Amino acid sequence: MSSTAADDQFYREYILDHYKNPRNFGRLEHPDISHEEENPLCGDVVGMDFRVKDGVIEDVRFHGRGCAISQASASLLTERLMRLPLNEAKKIGKSEVLGELGIQISPARIKCALLPLKVLKVGAYGLAGEDEDEE
Amino acid sequence: MATQTSRLDVAAIRKDFPIFETGIAYLDSANTSQRPRQVTGAMMDYFERFNSNIHRAAYHIAEEATDRYEGTREKVRAFINAASTKEIVYTRGTTEAINLVAYSWGRKHIKPGDLIVLTILDHHSNIVPWQILAAANDARIEYVDIDERGELRQDQFHDLLERSPRLVSFSQVSNALGTINPALEMVAAAKAAGATVLVDGAQGAPHQGVDVQALGCDFYAFSGHKMLGPTGAGILFGRRELLEAMDPFQSGGDMIKAVRIEGTTYHDLPWKFEAGTQAIGEVIGLGAAVDYLSGLGMDAVRAHEREITEYAYEALSDIDGLTLYGPPPSRRAGVISFSLAGIHPHDLATIADRDQVCLRAGHHCAMPLMTRLGIVATARASFYVYTQKDEVDRLVGSIKEAQRIFQ
Numbered sequence: 001m002s003s004t005a006a007d008d009q010f011y012r013e014y015i016l017d018h019y020k021n022p023r024n025f026g027r028l029e030h031p032d033i034s035h036e037e038e039n040p041l042c043g044d045v046v047g048m049d050f051r052v053k054d055g056v057i058e059d060v061r062f063h064g065r066g067c068a069i070s071q072a073s074a075s076l077l078t079e080r081l082m083r084l085p086l087n088e089a090k091k092i093g094k095s096e097v098l099g100e101l102g103i104q105i106s107p108a109r110i111k112c113a114l115l116p117l118k119v120l121k122v123g124a125y126g127l128a129g130e131d132e133d134e135e
Numbered sequence: 136m137a138t139q140t141s142r143l144d145v146a147a148i149r150k151d152f153p154i155f156e157t158g159i160a161y162l163d164s165a166n167t168s169q170r171p172r173q174v175t176g177a178m179m180d181y182f183e184r185f186n187s188n189i190h191r192a193a194y195h196i197a198e199e200a201t202d203r204y205e206g207t208r209e210k211v212r213a214f215i216n217a218a219s220t221k222e223i224v225y226t227r228g229t230t231e232a233i234n235l236v237a238y239s240w241g242r243k244h245i246k247p248g249d250l251i252v253l254t255i256l257d258h259h260s261n262i263v264p265w266q267i268l269a270a271a272n273d274a275r276i277e278y279v280d281i282d283e284r285g286e287l288r289q290d291q292f293h294d295l296l297e298r299s300p301r302l303v304s305f306s307q308v309s310n311a312l313g314t315i316n317p318a319l320e321m322v323a324a325a326k327a328a329g330a331t332v333l334v335d336g337a338q339g340a341p342h343q344g345v346d347v348q349a350l351g352c353d354f355y356a357f358s359g360h361k362m363l364g365p366t367g368a369g370i371l372f373g374r375r376e377l378l379e380a381m382d383p384f385q386s387g388g389d390m391i392k393a394v395r396i397e398g399t400t401y402h403d404l405p406w407k408f409e410a411g412t413q414a415i416g417e418v419i420g421l422g423a424a425v426d427y428l429s430g431l432g433m434d435a436v437r438a439h440e441r442e443i444t445e446y447a448y449e450a451l452s453d454i455d456g457l458t459l460y461g462p463p464p465s466r467r468a469g470v471i472s473f474s475l476a477g478i479h480p481h482d483l484a485t486i487a488d489r490d491q492v493c494l495r496a497g498h499h500c501a502m503p504l505m506t507r508l509g510i511v512a513t514a515r516a517s518f519y520v521y522t523q524k525d526e527v528d529r530l531v532g533s534i535k536e537a538q539r540i541f542q
Contacts, residue, residue, distance in 0.1 A: 007321070042497050042498070
């Protein structure tokens, strides 16, 4: 019980805020791109809908359920994606997503943090399979 | 040997487990148990004093290794009251034991259109091998559902038995909910319906033990690492006439009598099913684990777990926003699955970890059950011979801390 500071460091205020009040949460009607992924280990689900016009992400919404890390990571990512050219969105890497979260993520939880990025990558590239090594 | 009325001396038991010197509260024994010095010591003894291969070398340390390796078989036979050591097959664990049956028995005996009866409570290791078999042999699978208490619906089970299933396979105790299934009655009914019956004892053998002759099942599978033993050593019990008629699972060295270009004669039971160099040190460790549990007495083990489970169930029931899954404590083993409103189990487990409380979060290899319950995951606390109330109190503290963080 002496580790309250460490807990709060991990579950920082803005992470909890994104978890409890997720930005861009919901679905889009007639999205140009829609993709959903599941983390088979813990059952976390994240899906994203995109409206793309002239190569730019005009609108994005995410839906899903899961732990604070996966849901906050999705919420943060949608903020970054809004009105971003799709080409630039495709270049977003793991380090950028982890940097955005701004906390030390243990190996056991890294898949939670990166699940939304996987949704973006597989959706944006129209890939069907795994792309774990995508950087 | 402890008597039925004896209570476990948990403080003394904990001194046998060096890991508790680290200060952890270990509430994940349904996942894997801790191992006492007696087990690691028996293994080190082999590695450092008489490490050698079994069944073939002529020198004395190899004889000792063979004696100790085969000695575990008699300890296990006595522990589960099998009729013969020929019915005790070493495997890597429950998963391999069930796969062995699915492959060696199932491929021969499951015919197109046959019915296999499983339950929604089962662990993936008692589902997936049968799904693969059913696909290969064109058989069907039906799953016995649970009621609102997380107990198997016996009415539905009996309806399925009327359809003359070829195989019935179910767990003695649910790893996800802790439900203790009425195994004795279920085996008797399934046998009466003409089915071959496998009981998954992964959560049964370590916590309440088993008498396979009284139970009357055809196969019984369990793992060493959930009962104070090492990983990599488990047991398949099979009735002798069934094992005799089965083909080998894996083949190669040590499972043969004679290999000729024209063909091979397989070894006698149980070695027919033990191809290649075995996990000798681990099997010896499993023997020491059986000795340890036998010394405590399985009635005392069960009584202690029941006491801890009742204590934990009550403590968790008092927490606002906490949902408990499964039957009341008197009808469950030392496993408690729960969820917290607004806090994902993984977040709780991460926060508990900061307090050195080891808690499982996830689907517990029981995704069909999670789907049935309409959830994706639970947090799970599970107990064993060394669990003390203080560890439960620490869990309660971690839960309250998580609720504070998530406001």
